[in-house]
Amino acid sequence: MNVNDMYRICQYAINKAQNGYLTSSEFNLLVKQAQTSYQDYLLGEFQQYQYGRAQARINYSQNENIRQRLSPLIKVANPDLTIDVDGLSDYPSDFVQVDSMLTDDLNRIRFASQDRLYSYYNSEIDPIATNPIYLIQDSGFQFYPIDLGTAKLSYVSTPSEIVWGYSYDDNNRQVYNPTTWSSFYAYKGTNPTNPCTLTNDPYVLYYEGPLVLNSTVFKTAIAGSNANSGYYLNTYTKDIYTVNAFGVFVGIAQCATPPVTANTTDYSTYSAQPIWADVDLLEIIARTLKLVGVSLQIGQVEQYANQVTQQGQ
Amino acid sequence: MTRNIFIERILRQIYDGQPSDDSSVTYNLVNQWLNDAIGLAVKKNYTDSIQMDGVAYINNSFYTTFADLAINNVDFTTYMIDLPIIPYALGRNEGVAMLQFTGEGKTSQTAIPLSMNQVAYIESLRPIQNKILYWIEGKNIYVKSSILLSAYKANLRMISGGDSSDLNSTLIIPDDYVPIIVEYIKGQLAFERSRPIDVSNDGVDNNN
Numbered sequence: 001m002n003v004n005d006m007y008r009i010c011q012y013a014i015n016k017a018q019n020g021y022l023t024s025s026e027f028n029l030l031v032k033q034a035q036t037s038y039q040d041y042l043l044g045e046f047q048q049y050q051y052g053r054a055q056a057r058i059n060y061s062q063n064e065n066i067r068q069r070l071s072p073l074i075k076v077a078n079p080d081l082t083i084d085v086d087g088l089s090d091y092p093s094d095f096v097q098v099d100s101m102l103t104d105d106l107n108r109i110r111f112a113s114q115d116r117l118y119s120y121y122n123s124e125i126d127p128i129a130t131n132p133i134y135l136i137q138d139s140g141f142q143f144y145p146i147d148l149g150t151a152k153l154s155y156v157s158t159p160s161e162i163v164w165g166y167s168y169d170d171n172n173r174q175v176y177n178p179t180t181w182s183s184f185y186a187y188k189g190t191n192p193t194n195p196c197t198l199t200n201d202p203y204v205l206y207y208e209g210p211l212v213l214n215s216t217v218f219k220t221a222i223a224g225s226n227a228n229s230g231y232y233l234n235t236y237t238k239d240i241y242t243v244n245a246f247g248v249f250v251g252i253a254q255c256a257t258p259p260v261t262a263n264t265t266d267y268s269t270y271s272a273q274p275i276w277a278d279v280d281l282l283e284i285i286a287r288t289l290k291l292v293g294v295s296l297q298i299g300q301v302e303q304y305a306n307q308v309t310q311q312g313q
Numbered sequence: 314m315t316r317n318i319f320i321e322r323i324l325r326q327i328y329d330g331q332p333s334d335d336s337s338v339t340y341n342l343v344n345q346w347l348n349d350a351i352g353l354a355v356k357k358n359y360t361d362s363i364q365m366d367g368v369a370y371i372n373n374s375f376y377t378t379f380a381d382l383a384i385n386n387v388d389f390t391t392y393m394i395d396l397p398i399i400p401y402a403l404g405r406n407e408g409v410a411m412l413q414f415t416g417e418g419k420t421s422q423t424a425i426p427l428s429m430n431q432v433a434y435i436e437s438l439r440p441i442q443n444k445i446l447y448w449i450e451g452k453n454i455y456v457k458s459s460i461l462l463s464a465y466k467a468n469l470r471m472i473s474g475g476d477s478s479d480l481n482s483t484l485i486i487p488d489d490y491v492p493i494i495v496e497y498i499k500g501q502l503a504f505e506r507s508r509p510i511d512v513s514n515d516g517v518d519n520n521n
Contacts, residue, residue, distance in 0.1 A: 052509065052512075054512070100334055101334075102334070108334035108335075110334070110335060111335060113514060114514060115514040125339070125341045125342055125345055126339050126341050126342070131339070131341075
């Protein structure tokens, strides 16, 4: 199922009695919220916790099925987290929640709440040197012992945005445009031979090998390019996933503003496909419809959405 | 069976399968309870032997030999040996069954154990020639001898359950007494797991 199918299903449910219409921009806005809502549901909603029992009815990693649903969002930090001399390490840029935290030799690093730090730190049965812990802080992890060096992090990431892109037909109506972002348009003047490859031209970014959004190399390249050429590269730093071994983007690089001196394609109408499995997309559609139903006060749509999200498909 | 394997068995039961990476019952924690449990099993063997044979003894399977233990001089005729664990409190001194000294290619006769009352008595006597006496006191063995023992090392046999500092070492408990250990540890750890946890970081020690 692609983003166009999702949009059409929403339109069908809303527009059946000619009592509503969902614009593409509204769809893009609502579907973004809907997939966040679904992710929250899979991670375990706090509202379902009971007194003294912090366990949601549906809970992340509760079993293989739920984990499979969430699998498009589970990533392994690559390279491993680097822990500085104070025991601190930043979150990955798309970080939501820890899946597992391990040492180089696959021993566990346990989570410790702040009020148990003293207890873990001073334990004689499980000395901290051989039983490392981490604390969650505002911008990253605090590890003990602080000289741990590196940590293997598996985490749940934020989903990439779903975008229904379009072009205009002869009557100036929006028509689905299945083209997705596939390259990093950070060049000047005419297109490079391969627009997906970043060359070391002084006016463009250059990077080979796995590209990590938060890496120093990447940030330096952006800063340098901005300074020299005035590119709006900072608008390109959203939702970049992976690059293959040749430094070619294979994920989605969304941007709000095209490069000022690059080609003149209207990038704002390109689509971004959902990363979820089809079985999850109906849940996301239902959550989109729930928001629409509330907005348009369509009882039947709300009822359908409630049925899917609460009783199942 | 190594300590690691035994501990893994216990953890599987406590966690109904493989423990997750946030499990609070650790290998080291189970190992600590294991020392107590071994004591319980040994004591059970002691009482079993009285009930079945009418004679109090500990089966040989519980004993371990420790070799080359250092000897420290306390005074002119008294020496001290630091033991790996406090011997089990069975009988007067069943915890350590045999003590011998080796060095310079020689091996001594086995030393003669004393009860605490006998220690008081022996202190009022003149040293017995060519005899080595010893008594257990906490985690130490004291040795009384007119022979100069400083150049020797001590070998002894005691009930220990093995090396508690090495989880890869063999757990020295015969299989017929393992169930006693299992039941004891399960009881302690199940109790720990069933206790309410103070989940609020509010400075108050409340039980939910």
